[in-house]
Amino acid sequence: MLTHCRQSRLDNSSGGAQTVSVSSSTPPLRLGTRGSDLALTQSTTVARSLTAATGREVELVRIRTEGDRSTASLASLGGTGVFAAALREALLAGECDIAVHSLKDLPTAPTPGLSIGALPGRADHRDVLCARDGLTLAELPDGARVGTGSPRRAAQLRLARPDLTVVDIRGNVGTRLARVGTDLDAVVLARAGLDRLGLLERVTDALDTDVMLPAPGQGALAVECRTEDLREDALGDPLRQIDHVPTRLAVLAERAVLRTLEAGCAAPVGAHARLGTGDDGTSVLELSVGVFAPDGSRELRRSRGVELPGHPERATVIARGTAKAQDVALTLAVDLGVGLAEQLLADGAAEIAGLPAAEPSRAEEGGTVGPAPRPYRSA
Numbered sequence: 001m002l003t004h005c006r007q008s009r010l011d012n013s014s015g016g017a018q019t020v021s022v023s024s025s026t027p028p029l030r031l032g033t034r035g036s037d038l039a040l041t042q043s044t045t046v047a048r049s050l051t052a053a054t055g056r057e058v059e060l061v062r063i064r065t066e067g068d069r070s071t072a073s074l075a076s077l078g079g080t081g082v083f084a085a086a087l088r089e090a091l092l093a094g095e096c097d098i099a100v101h102s103l104k105d106l107p108t109a110p111t112p113g114l115s116i117g118a119l120p121g122r123a124d125h126r127d128v129l130c131a132r133d134g135l136t137l138a139e140l141p142d143g144a145r146v147g148t149g150s151p152r153r154a155a156q157l158r159l160a161r162p163d164l165t166v167v168d169i170r171g172n173v174g175t176r177l178a179r180v181g182t183d184l185d186a187v188v189l190a191r192a193g194l195d196r197l198g199l200l201e202r203v204t205d206a207l208d209t210d211v212m213l214p215a216p217g218q219g220a221l222a223v224e225c226r227t228e229d230l231r232e233d234a235l236g237d238p239l240r241q242i243d244h245v246p247t248r249l250a251v252l253a254e255r256a257v258l259r260t261l262e263a264g265c266a267a268p269v270g271a272h273a274r275l276g277t278g279d280d281g282t283s284v285l286e287l288s289v290g291v292f293a294p295d296g297s298r299e300l301r302r303s304r305g306v307e308l309p310g311h312p313e314r315a316t317v318i319a320r321g322t323a324k325a326q327d328v329a330l331t332l333a334v335d336l337g338v339g340l341a342e343q344l345l346a347d348g349a350a351e352i353a354g355l356p357a358a359e360p361s362r363a364e365e366g367g368t369v370g371p372a373p374r375p376y377r378s379a
């Protein structure tokens with residue numbers, strides 16, 4: 001199932017990344033990546049920031065996945081994590097040391113032996129419309145054809161514009177964009193992916209969360225590794241250098257929603273959390289969740305906030321040690337997501353979104369979103 005293709009190391013690569021030569025006794029970190037443009041861009045970004053932060057050389061190892069080969073719609077592939085599975089296999093087989101995933105494509109169930117060792121600062125979380133002739137969502141003509149393979153986006157498009165024809169499409173970002181102005185009037189994509197690919201000029205309308213709640217974790221990258229390696233400074237230190245606490249708190253809450261609803265990345269569920277400042281200067285984590293009937297006939301939206309101790313938004317690089325404030329903040333973030341999801345379930349979310357009747361469980365809490373809690377500076 002896995003095919004590998006060694007790529008040249010990142011030092012001396014063009015693009016202005018700062019790389020530092022290291023002694024030949026330090027082996028490069030091997031970063032497993034899918035071969036799509038988006039995956040390679042994301043992997044290269046993480047590789048460069050690791051090298052810039054630590055001087056450690058990073059080598060890309062290409063892994064081919066089922067998700068890349070299939071031409072079936074993501075909805076029809078059914079299972080979550082088609083993209084992640086091969087990278088995880090390669091990590092467990094020792095064929096690479098770290099793997100970069102789009103967090104939103106990563107199943108919430110923990111993989112024994114693997115952990116998310118770093119969550120770099122998140123890019124823009126929003127979905128955007130790329131339409132012909134610069135059209136916004138409101139300006140699309142009656143019955144316009146809009147492409148997406150995501151039941152979450154399809155449901156919200158139908159809610160916003162019941163007249164639209166939503167077309168189930170698949171393929172990489174470039175393939176989707178190429179259909180705009182030919183058989184489609186527009187497609188909906190993640191702004192983060194377009195940004196990474198240098199394609200922001202194709203955006204004709206940024207969809208705010210009141211119209212289009214993004215996928216939990218959208219815009220965030222996850223760096224996964226073998227849990228045992230995380231305890232070694234050789235890997236643990238570089239990963240801690242690129243970890244971003246506000247991102248970790250936000251996506252913990254969002255993914256706790258998904259897990260509690262027992263929903264996968266293809267479910268019609270949107271969530272977005274952000275760390276803000278309350279009236280009195282306190283840190284507040286605010287979470288908005290929506291579950292949608294796939295046909296756009298119903299929606300259920302709820303928001304909730306929680307005050308966090310200290311000032312996690314100021315901590316971009318985590319120091320080693322223990323701090324009670326961080327344990328408390330991470331727990332509060334998970335509780336926020338679990339609590340809001342339980343409320344949604346009580347209000348009928350499983351029926352509306354066609355989810356398996358979920359039994360709330362906290363057993364897996366924290367399992368895939370990181371190693372042992374580490375402190376932020378709670379000044």
Ligand SMILES: NCc1[nH]cc(CCC(=O)O)c1CC(=O)O
Nearest residue numbers: 102105189190192193218219220
């Ligand atoms: N499901 C595919 C996928 N996975 C991650 C991104 C973009 C980057 C991100 O959302 O983090 C995309 C493309 C898209 O949804 O437009």
